Amino acid sequence: MPNRPAVQVTFQIMRREPGSSLRVQSYRLDNVLPGNTILDCLNRIKWEQDGSLGFRKNCRNTICGSCAMQINGRSRLACKENVSEMLTRAIGTDEHGEPVITVAPMGNLPVIRDLVVDLQPFWARLESIHPSVSRAEQLAAAETVAAQERSPQQNHPVSTDRVNQASQASPTDQSTDQPLDQPLDQPPDQPLRETRQTPDQRALLEQAGNCIACGACYSECNAVMVNPQFAGPQALAKAQRLVDDTRDRATAERLSQLGEDGSGVWGCTRCFACNEVCPMEVNPLDRISRIKSVLLAQAATAGEAIERPLRHRQTLVQMVREGGWIDERQFAIRVIGNSGRDWRGLASLAPVGWRMVARGKMPLTFEKSEGTDQVRGLIDAVRAVEAAQGTAQPPLPDRES
Template sequence: MEILFKVIRQEQNSSPVVKTYLLEVEPGNTILDCLNRIKWEQDGTLAFRKNCRNTICGSCAMRINGRSALACKENVGSEIARLAKIPSPGREANAIPEITIAPLGNMPVIKDLVVDMGSFWNNLEAVTPYVSTAARQVPEREFLQTPQERSLLDQTGNCIMCGACYSECNAREVNPDFVGPHALAKAYRMVADSRDQTTETRLENYNEGTKGVWGCTRCLYCDAVCPMEVAPLEQITKIKQEILARKQADASRSIRHRKVLIDLVKAGGWIDERQFGIQVVGNYFRDLRGLLSLAPLGLRMIARGKFPLSFESSEGTQQVRSLIESVQEEVGARD
């Protein structure tokens, strides 16, 4: 079958251009196989990273038809089938299938599909991604774990540092201080590790502003593109739960946001917006600056007749409350 590959090519500090390459391929050929053929047979100047060719090293991560993935894992047949399910009014019935290849996002391009991953590694280092046993006396033998303790590390231990989640992270795109889903997934591995002695310090660091867990927008893109099912968002949520279990609502606005939302839904089945603003932004009338910041919005809502003067609980409030309490009890039992 013939496939038209559109490769986004770019020199450092220059505008990207699209180069097209026509290949005769088999459905089972991987995208990396095709890129190798383009380089060997048509254009030796094409630059991209590769190494193991077996979904182990993560070197060949790139954007394939708009989503970050491993070129050695995705094949032509499955990619064409995926594209066929996406409506495209301008696509002709008998047109040659096209596959677009682009560099990873959220990182500057060095050349073609090769990006500078400096920020990726620096943000990983920022979460101190290694076990600290400094507080312990050096033992005569290694620090041992039970099989149950070790099993808590399995999922995050599968991360191959490919950068796919970092590439797709919306929070990282708008907030350069956010460390990224890869770093926080690794951070949870340290929090969950029974050998580590700095859990409290770690949680304080991960709770700081929007560079840690509260900077995540929960868009789910990191989970969707992870080739190893690490589920970074799930690990970020686990860190949040550890922080919330240790902090009172007045500790920060981020913590109040989560705690107040749950309390109001338990009380009324949905959120009483009046109470939400006062309790989260105004810190239960303790934060006068926060309360004053709500005044312009409140006045606009009153002027347009959109300010809720009363609140009625939703139908099934008791059922909602029971569900939340059951989940909380289940989480507490696991801890």
């Protein structure tokens, strides 16, 4: 295959000095190879034209995530995207009508200088979900074992042979009553023993484990933009990995936090932006949906009163199954008013309802959409697959006459 010739490329870079407003500066590079990455070009601009240009970089190989920025209006890794591809996706032109590549700092984050953003809000949201495997119970048990073995006459640390023996036990030790192909719950008297996982259990964690914390999903997240409490797609994808991790001992606490209205998974707007920009195909939205499924199954199993976020999801599916689309007359009453059982929720709807009536926007009738039977068939087919996989959530009862 013949080598493609070098080209001349114009870059429009959004710049900002500390204490000043944003401005756009153009740079023209000659002899740019189509296979050069955007990071290669930024390096050339800095080395050959403007040493004051600020941006982050490190591995240059799609590993560290340092060079995430908005390229042609979408958050991407500068070390991954090449000039040829970005020219075909150009969203602007120069004075000669030629396509230009636009570069800007990531969104939803304060700009420090040029393309360098303050990642503290991003890291704070990650820390908020406690992003490490919790084995507090095992550590507490280890301290208990050591305390029980400590002699009152001794003034120095006591040997923890019992703990060490437990931690060094072989996989065939009779002290574990479970085979290797089953999840192992640590017995309290063996607090420091390794927690083994089967290949299938480990496989559940691999996709979320590919995250390089570049922040591209956070930069594109619509929910983060309007809701400062929302944890964000990267943090929630990490949380899903911990929920599915058989080594973690804080699953109940995690699910309680992840189910909170506003900050948890129900704050996601399901816009798919995070999936589209993730350079490692972690698919954060899929991870968030997985947590939602676990929460729905947990609520149904426990027989608890369905909270508003869960009610919203179940009512939406139920209405689409019944009529092909949402009955706007009943949706808010069922979700916010809990089908007439939440009087405060119903009262909060009154002002909006009266305004809709006054402006003629309150639908008085409801007609099923065309193809409702096909929609119902699709939903039932998905439920059948979920039931076969053991992931189905009991739906709300049908209201069909």
